[in-house]
Amino acid sequence: MKIEFSDQLSTLGHPLRLAIFRLLMRRYPDRVPAGEIASALGIKASTMSTYLSALARDQLVEKQRVGTSLLYSINMTTVQHLFGYLFKDCCRGRPNICMPFSTGADPMSDRKYNVLFICVGNSARSIFAESLLRAIANDRFNAYSAGTRPGSQLNPFALQVLMDKGHDISALRSKDLSEFSHIDAPHFDFVFTVCDQAANEECPAWEGQPVSGHWGMPDPVKVEGTNAEKALAFQRAYGALKARIESFVALPIESLDRISLQKSVDDIGRIGPNDGT
Template sequence: MENDPATQLSTLGHPQRLAVFRLLMRRYPGQVPAGDLAAALDIKASTMSTYLAALQRAGLVVQTRAGTSLLYAADMTRVRQLFEYLLLDCCRGRPDLCLPLAIGDTSMSDRKYNVLFICTGNSARSIFAESILRATAPDRFEAYSAGTNRHSSLNPFALRVLADKGYDTSPLRSKHISEFTSPDAPKFDFVFTVCDQAANEDCPAWEGQPISGHWGMPDPVKVTGTDAEKSLAFQQAFGALRSRIAAFTALPMASLDRIALQSAVDEIGRASTKETS
């Protein structure tokens, strides 16, 4: 394995290999099939295999097997070692220039936090998450949601689930992510993707370095069959998000620094992956 920094940087110097690596970082801690990576980046399967092999040799990506499928994830141990080399070794003698850019303020104060949930259409999953968090802890969190698809509307099955459970649906509307990238938009402390497709997309780098997480789950909108079968899919998505948000709101925000809180958010995402696999 050629995991010295020079080889790793050379490997990432190729635009498409860098795109694969960035996508796996966005999907972390999830493990992604090569086919999904190829489809998301519009790269031929054979070419994707070559890129993944190069990233593995450089020690930036690990491969695991699940049944007959090969899954890929960023090797965070090696990635951290590369970052440490760049920030601590290359910046040795001038940490005042390098470290603040990468680490920033590591403390989390006891205050109200802004949270954004993103999915493709902002019609069901992210709307569920916004509604659940707003109702669960309105004194501690301000909840928002958005979609990466510019043309969408709220799904009637999703609205029915929320209404049946006593949630106020009157303030809900489908919003595009661009609404939250303007200078006067809220500054987010947490940004979560709740579908794989949204996580695959190259979303903006959020100002202030919010803590991010990926809670991917199947899209209930794509379920076919009877109304009862469709309703069940929406109920299951709602229940899964309610469990994850319960775990999130139980975290002792004020007593954790950013690094510990990011690790806790990743663990919720890791548990989410096991539930839906």
């Protein structure tokens, strides 16, 4: 069935369908249960089903059944065609008229890059990521982390893992995302969410349109059981993030255009939680 661009734009014209689309774009390449989307946006399950059906009908999202659950993700091929139509046809490819930022045809310059890792509490996963990037490639990157709703203390299991791995924890602290929104804050080249809940939330657009990615993984803080079982969960989260950050550091950033770099960042987000050591 041929889908018209006008039908897709009409579907996205509804504010709640647009909100679902935006959430799935933030979570890309994840496949997200309908119930999680409904909970994040405060939409009734029956209404959510209708909205998701409309988005799937116009091939803006894809659905897959896993067991008894339906999982939804962005159909990026269709979305790219829609965006290409808007830019190349409607705007005649003129970025000075239609685009408030660069389309990314040129590689990023060779310099030290600023990277921000975001989760909700900024007590474990984003702290791991900040520490790992600083340890692995401090000469190429400035690493930062923050939370959308941070607590007052870092998780003691996370701190123990970092100390066991030889990281300097003296300067680590839980920080609110607002610390990086003032005029003197660093200009970020990369922004990564490392938990699903943070990616589900609306965050302000960053100045300069940094390359963004979602590297969500299970929250070790939520693991129940003995202290040994909890400690193992934090070790696994650390290992999974280490695998992703090592892949990120290995990218030839200076020679990749923005489109290729974004694809590489998205591919890293597909590295599974069991791929770390």
